[in-house]
Amino acid sequence: MTKTNPGRFFEDYHMGQVICHAVPRTVSGGERALYHALYPVRHALASSDEFARACGLDAAPLDDLIAFHIVFGKTVPDISLNAVANLGYAEGRWLRPVWPGDTIRSESEVIGLKQNSNGKTGVVWVRTRGLNQSGEAVMEYVRWVMVRKRDLDAPAPKTVVPELAEAVDAADLVVPNGLNFSRYDFELAGENHRWGDYEIGEKIDHVDGVTIEESEHMLATRLWQNTAKVHFDATNREDGKRLIYGGHVISMARALSFNGLANAQMMVALNAGAHANPCFSGDTVRAWSEVLDKAETATAGVGAIRLRLVATKGDSSGFGLKGEGGKYVPEVLLDLDYWALMPL
Amino acid sequence: MTKTNPGRFFEDYHMGQVICHAVPRTVSGGERALYHALYPVRHALASSDEFARACGLDAAPLDDLIAFHIVFGKTVPDISLNAVANLGYAEGRWLRPVWPGDTIRSESEVIGLKQNSNGKTGVVWVRTRGLNQSGEAVMEYVRWVMVRKRDLDAPAPKTVVPELAEAVDAADLVVPNGLNFSRYDFELAGENHRWGDYEIGEKIDHVDGVTIEESEHMLATRLWQNTAKVHFDATNREDGKRLIYGGHVISMARALSFNGLANAQMMVALNAGAHANPCFSGDTVRAWSEVLDKAETATAGVGAIRLRLVATKGDSSGFGLKGEGGKYVPEVLLDLDYWALMPL
Amino acid sequence: MTKTNPGRFFEDYHMGQVICHAVPRTVSGGERALYHALYPVRHALASSDEFARACGLDAAPLDDLIAFHIVFGKTVPDISLNAVANLGYAEGRWLRPVWPGDTIRSESEVIGLKQNSNGKTGVVWVRTRGLNQSGEAVMEYVRWVMVRKRDLDAPAPKTVVPELAEAVDAADLVVPNGLNFSRYDFELAGENHRWGDYEIGEKIDHVDGVTIEESEHMLATRLWQNTAKVHFDATNREDGKRLIYGGHVISMARALSFNGLANAQMMVALNAGAHANPCFSGDTVRAWSEVLDKAETATAGVGAIRLRLVATKGDSSGFGLKGEGGKYVPEVLLDLDYWALMPL
Structure with missing residues (x-):
């Protein structure tokens, strides 16, 4: 009759839950x-509140990834405490900005289950939604994880593998209410490149590198109330290093991508994401991007750009990604596919 | 005629000051x-402001230990700059929540003095109060420290050892104005265990561990404007480690205790506390709790639970505390005794 | 046609730009x-908002150096990305406090140019202004840096070396609107020493030391959106250390100077500054001050004190500064010359 949370195991999930x-x-x-x-x-x-007002918003929203991390962090005790692996993301969309003063909570629906053939683990798909104090959705995404079974004799559930879009359709991107780039100040934004200046297939090396420290990734991960113990407890590994929350690498890479993508102001969709290799303290993270697609939106002057964002602990100027057999090369930490909004 | 603060020595204190x-x-x-x-x-x-409003408060108060650390930190330059040891706490009570926008200051009254038989040090007891911008007390506690004499020939003061309660009487606990658990949402709080589910004598292993980093404890200690140099100056010790502020361990252990005590929402009394052994960077802190007592409060639906909170750098599942002769085992960092409020 | 910012080189600057x-x-x-x-x-x-109100302000302004760091940080991508050395500061003045809610931006005017005789580098002088959302200047200062040429064949510009004041004239110091020390509470401020208690030539050892950590200086430097890569990328040096942003040392020394200068409440001018030697993680920073000058201001009761603030990684009690030939001794990290306001 322990009072602590053991986390959910594979057999604790059921479709529609x-x-x-x-x-x-x-x-x-x-x-x-x-x-x-x-x-x-x-x-x-x-x-900047002033810059945001010039773009038609009431004030500067919090960075889009703050919303993602808060929504994600809340799911950890229920979804991934006993996870063996974080397998993927799909159909993620930011639906409404988060502002200082907002209160965020999360809920998830089980939309897929598949026991693995070894009988010891299974894959759980959930669609997670973040909601603000008015009950409005601020973001949603699908995530799937491999979870251990507690009781190996528990019967396998009926296999349901959800059909997931390879990428969010540009027509489904949500442009925040009021967003308007007609008075956009490229000088204050930091770069002159607009939507029309990027070509599909173009690759950008973001040049800068940041060396990761234990205390920084722990501060970040705790800030999102993500409690997965592998990130905090050095006694889990012989070398005393802690496995870094994949979201820390996402945020680092997205921030580094300013240099070359300063006008990709808002993330509006998370199409896919793979944490290709683990990241540890001492790694120096660099990033490069590839333009995967472009689309106009229903809002005049607001373009959408679909980007592959790759974080690497090696050199970013070679645009390394996968080796023979399609496997990620060991230096690649993250391969993220997202849509952002940019002035046309 | 130095302009820097040398701190107070034992002979600088007098009863009633x-x-x-x-x-x-x-x-x-x-x-x-x-x-x-x-x-x-x-x-x-x-x-969460929303959760706090559902509990009858105007908004989410700052964490109770933020109030404690701020009130405590201000006393350091006057009370413990020349302290040899922080001997104990008693009769601590949180009297009023602290909200964003509040301005906090502290004052202390000397309520006990006892020169040690070696003639080189003495014990000083102070009752410290934290006050907000309206002059209302937000918390109070008694602390006693061993302080060096500057002048060994200074006459010993009359010995006064204050009579201190072993624990705050449940009748003296202050339930914040308006607090009401009738609409308490256990699902959002994270656990289903209510006051009635805990038994006196019950022990809870909080399972998780966090490895301590130099920069994190320094950030925390500075945030409370606690200036004791042992926490910041690596040249004080041959190994370059800094002695970690005991309050850092208190906050870490209290936070870890969420796992099993998620509904012990507010700390309302600090009955006693011992920093059993020093904590250093690299230690992995775990925690366990023991239910020492339970009481109802004057507010319907609000129960009080008295807890021993133990922080250890060893295994927390064995509930180790003291060895032969009643001495703390070397792994124990903190033995804290407090009252918290919980839904009945 | 790279999209990333290569930074400006010497030939990219022209007078009046x-x-x-x-x-x-x-x-x-x-x-x-x-x-x-x-x-x-x-x-x-x-x-403290309450303390600030008792001094005639609407609320507590942000620390003066926060304003400096934000204004400075924004200039890095345009001024010092290809800088070989940060040569000096002059004629710095804080013109208006920065409050929570303010939006700050920066602009710089090129006021001097001088190609070095080696033909490979040149010195650029800029006067930088920080502006708030109303377009009011919050601070200004002159900085000069040595910058590399991209094209060694680019013609040398006409040499213009601006005449800069050795120190801001006391008559030009700006006392914030409403500032009034008639109800100044020395007990709450932490020390009794007023303007009249300091003598020109007096030196103060600030006693305390703080050992620097990689994650702390990186947190600070990023907070000011200063992107100079030497501060973040451990692969730049064989020992894996990162060169610490000089402003981190300025803030550390100014904070340490509270002990002895608690009533030097506001920085109002930056007369000069030299980052005498580089600072690295693991260094323990101490500080000492020397009273260089004193002046009354146009505001009754508000005195100005001109201070040399020296940060050292050695012992601060010996007041070491320069050795033979007038060169800074290796322990000295910073030699800063500023004016502060203090109750008469």
Whole structure:
């Protein structure tokens, strides 16, 4: 009759189950300041109330990935405490900006289950939604994880593998209410390149590197109330290193991508993502991007650009990704596929 | 005629002396965000304005230990700059929540003095109060420290050893104005265990561990404007490690105790506390709790639970505490005795 | 046709050129909390709204160096990305406090150019201004840096070396609107020494030391959106250390100077500054000050004190500064010359 949370095992999930994740969180300028201290963040729309107002918003929203991390962090005790692997993301969309003062909570619905042939683990697909204090969805995404069974004799559930879009259709991207780039100041934004200046297939080396420290990734991961013990407990491994939360690498790479993509102001969709190799303290993270697609949106002047964002602990100027057999090369940490909004 | 503060020595204290501590501090959401980044904090009442409103409060108060650390930190230059040892706490009570925007200052009254038989040191007891901008007390506690004499020939003061309660009487606990658990959402709080589910004598292993880093404990200790140099100056010791502020261990252990005590939402009394052994960077802190007592409060639906909170750098599942002769085992870092409020 | 910012080279500057620096920034209590966690800051005016109101201000302004760092940080991508050395500061003045909610941006005017005789580098002088959302200047300063040429064949510009004041004239110091020390509470401020208690030539050892950590200086430097890669990328050097942003040492020394200069509440001018030797993680920073000058201001009761602030990684009690030939001794990290306001 232990009182601590052992986490859910594979047999604890069933199709259609809706899990209300614990510990809602009210955010303030404090979360933004910390985010800007943890990552070299510079996209102007999330940095300046004045810049955001000139773009038709009431004030600077919190960085899109703050919303993602908060929504994701709440799911960890229910979804991935006993996860063996975080297998993928799909159909992620930012639906509404998060502002200082908002209170965010998360809920997930089980949309797929498949026991592995070894009988010891299974894959669980969940669609997670983040909601604000008015019950409005701020973001949603599908994630699937491999989870251990507690009882190997528990019967396998009926296999349901959800059909997931390879990428969010550009027509389904949500442009925040009021967003308008007609008075966009490219000088204050930091670069002159607009949507029309990027070509599909173009690759950009973001040049800069940041060496990762234990205390920084732990500060970040705790800030999102993500409690997965592998990130905090050095006694888990002989070398005393802690496995770094994949989201830390996502945020670092996205921030580094400012240099070359300063006008890709808002992330609006998360099409796919793979944490290709683990990241540890001492690694120096660099990033490169590839333009995968472009689309106009229903809002005049607002373009959408689909980007592959790759984080590497090696050289970023060679655009290394996969080796023979399609396997990620060991230096690649992250392969993320997202849509962002940019002035046409 | 040096202008720097040499701190007070034993002969600088006299019975009834009231010391107004320097540097009042206005707090904001920034302090909360940092606190949540430094510790794996998840108690919902201090995390979510919406959850707090459902519990009858105007908004989420700052975490109770933020109030403690700020009040305590201000006393360091006057009370413990020349302290040899921090001997104990008693009769601590949280009297009123601290909200973003509040300005906190501290004052202490000397309530006990006893020169040690060696003639070189003495024990000073002070009752410290934290006050907000309206002059209302937000917390109070008694602390006693061993302090060096500057002048060994200074006459010993009359010995006064204050009579201190072993624990705060449950009848003296202050339930915050308006607190009401009738609409308490256990799912959002993270656990189903209510006051009635805990038994006196019950022990809970909080399972998780966090490895301590130099920069994190320094960030925390500076945030409370605690200036004791042992926490910051690596040249004090041959191994370059810094002695970690005992309050860092208190906050870490309290945050870890969420796992099993998620509904022990507010700390309302600090009955006693011992920093059993020093904590250093690299230690992995775990925690366990023991239910020492239970009581109802004057507020319907609000129960009080008295807990021993033990932080250890060893295994927490064995509930190790003291060895032969009643001495703390070397792994134990903290033995804290407090009252918390919980839904009945 | 690379899209990333290569930075400006010497031949990209011309006299009278005005550069509008990118990424305006809105500040909140979050920046203040982080600043107080990163440095042992205790000056009461920037810590407490109540103390600031008693001094005639509407609320506590952000620490003066937060304004400096934000204004400075924005200039890095345009001024010092290809800098070989940061040569000096002059004629710096704080013109208006920065409050939570303000949005700050920076612009610089080129006021001097001089190609070096080697033909490979040149010195650029810029006057930088920080502006708030109303277009009001919050601070200004002159900085000069040595910058590489991209094209060694580019013609040398006409040499213009600006005449710079050795120190800001006391008559030009700007006392913030409303500042009034008639109800100044020395007990809450932490020390009794007023303007009249300091003598020109007096030296003060600030006693305390803080050992620097990689993650802390990186958090600080990123917080100011300073992107100079030498601060973040450990692969730049064989020992894996990162060169610490000089401003980190300025803030650390200023915070340490509270002990002896607690009433030097506001920095109002930056007369000169030299980063005498590089600072690295593991160095223990100490500070000492020398009173260089004193002056009354146009505001009754508000005195100005001109201070040399020296940061050292050695012993601060010997007041070491320069050795034979007038060269800084290797332990000295910073030699800063500033004016502060203090109760008469």
